[in-house]
Amino acid sequence: MSNLDAPISMVRPGVIEFGAGVAERLGTWAKGKGYRRVLVISDAFNASRAALLGLAGEVSVFGEVKAEPDTGDLDRVLAAAESANADLIVGFGGGSAMDLAKLAAVLSGSAQRLVDVIGAGRVAGPRRVALAQVPTTSGTGSEAGIRALVTDPGTRAKLAVESIHMLADIAVIDPTLTFTVPxxxxxxxxxxxxxxxxxxxxxxxxxxxxxxxxxxxxxxxxxxxxxxxxxxxxxxxxxxxxxxxxxxxxxxxxxxxxxxxxxxxxxxxxxxxxxxxxxxxxxxxxxxxxxxxxxxxxxxxxxxxxxxxxxxxxxxxxxxxxxxxxxxxxxxxxxxxxxxxxxxxxxxxxxxxxxxxxxxxxxxxxxxxxxxxxxxx
Missing domain, CATH: 1.20.1090.10 (Dehydroquinate synthase-like - alpha domain)
Structure with a gap:
């Protein structure tokens, strides 16, 4: 099966930092961009080590991400984003944290709601805040992608959003962050x-x-x-x-x-x-x-x-x-x-x-x- 002559679109985060010990480069990058209000979205464990990212300024941490997040979890993340008034949102964790960070980046400060953006190409851009992704597991690859998933608790169906506006400005991939994964x-x-x-x-x-x-x-x-x-x-x-x-x-x-x-x-x-x-x-x-x-x-x-x-x-x-x-x-x-x-x-x-x-x-x-x-x- 080969589609060599088929058109294809390929995108990558604007900056990719890869290697042992690069986590703190996120802080250096954010400082260079002038970002001062940061919201880190993570699970409880990674919330406890957010300092590894070297972020400065007003740093808020939402540390309540759970596996397989649903629309209620997204609502709580959006409330945290509104409260932080962040100019940079960071997904720090596995795919759940990074997907919620993508959605928060495009929905916070926007007139659009989740129901408006389900599907492909429905997010109105450009987004208001910058987006960084820092994976702490080796599986989802969400740091490099433009899709995010949350579950509808009523239908138990995955709601998929796809948009170029959810592409990270920077992905920081530090394998040492995965050493603690069981x-x-x-x-x-x-x-x-x-x-x-x-x-x-x-x-x-x-x-x-x-x-x-x-x-x-x-x-x-x-x-x-x-x-x-x-x-x-x-x-x-x-x-x-x-x-x-x-x-x-x-x-x-x-x-x-x-x-x-x-x-x-x-x-x-x-x-x-x-x-x-x-x-x-x-x-x-x-x-x-x-x-x-x-x-x-x-x-x-x-x-x-x-x-x-x-x-x-x-x-x-x-x-x-x-x-x-x-x-x-x-x-x-x-x-x-x-x-x-x-x-x-x-x-x-x-x-x-x-x-x-x-x-x-x-x-x-x-x-x-x-x-x-x-x-x-």
Whole structure:
């Protein structure tokens, strides 16, 4: 599958700082830009170490971000942004913190509300405040992207916003910030980064300009994820995963994910399974399912991960499943608190996520989705 002659748009944050110890460069950059009122959006743990960013002036911290944030969480963040009257908003944490920071940056001080901007290209710009992103996990790649997701608690559906106005002015990627991530979270978020790369690589909209990042991201995960799970202080492994996550973020803008993420989302919105863990559990099933449509690319993925090359569905599943299970990832839905009688509703939810399913290289029917959930149970 090659779309070499297809038009593609690629964007990156204006400044990218990458490497051990670069976190404090954010403060230097902000001072040079003259930003004096800063709002840091983070979870409780990262709120306690916001000083590492070297920020000066009036620094407020909203430290109540939780996994899988919903519209109520966004409302609280927007209230904090209004109170801080910030000229710089910083997302400091995992994908949840960075997504909320994106939305706060475009909605604070704007006449638009969330309902007005759901979808692609609906944010009125330019935004009023600057935006910085500092990831503390290696998975989402949200620091490099222009999409943000929050959950509607009423429908339990993900609400997706896509806009060039949510692109960060600066992304500061310091792998040392990920040293404290526990082994199980390291494993799950690492496979999330892998899923971003693989779903873009095998996508109907796949493009050689993105494939190069996707395949190298997969190689980095194959080379370094197990090492980081074994030793969280392995600086080289952490840096490799941080780069893999960034490359996954590069894939999300012009190509995006596909069936794997569509099937993973209901696990988070309905049963609060962490995004990385949900994607890791689903990953082998969808990779194997898609094999007949993209056999050459599937072989390339397995080779990148250091796994036996194959274009047979059963062999692909076994290799990918063992890769994830060997990292200590829970690979059974039933062990994550998901009740068997909810699988049909989850299949309905996943089948409705056309913005992702329509990217999948092989059509996934509702029956196919239910069969995957049942196999994963």
């Amino acid at each position: 082994p199980k979270v390291t494993a799950a978020t690492g496979v999330d980064a892998l899923a971003h790369c693989v779903e873009a690589f095998t996508n109907r909209k796949a493009h050689p300009a993105v494939d190069i990042y996707a395949l190298e991201g997969a190689r980095l995960v194959g080379r370094y994820l197990a090492r980081a799970v074994r030793d969280g202080g392995d600086a080289e492994a952490r840096a490799g995963l941080s780069l893999a996550s960034l490359y996954g973020g590069y894939c999300l803008g012009p190509v995006n994910t596909a069936g794997g993420h569509a099937l993973a989302y209901p696990l988070g919105t309905r049963w609060h399974v962490a995004h990385g863990a949900a994607n890791a559990l689903i990953f082998p099933h969808v990779l194997a399912f898609n094999t007949p449509a993209v056999p050459d690319k599937t072989r390339a993925v397995l080779e990148a991960l250091g796994l036996p090359s194959s274009d047979k569905i059963g062999s692909v599943f076994e290799a990918a499943h063992e890769f994830c299970a060997s990292l200590g990832i829970e690979m059974k839905l039933g062990q994550l608190g998901v009740p068997a009688d909810d699988l049909r509703v989850m299949a309905d939810d996943a089948f409705a996520i056309r913005r992702l399913l329509d990217n999948n290289p092989r059509d996934l029917s509702r029956a196919d989705i239910l069969a995957i959930y049942e196999a994963a149970y």
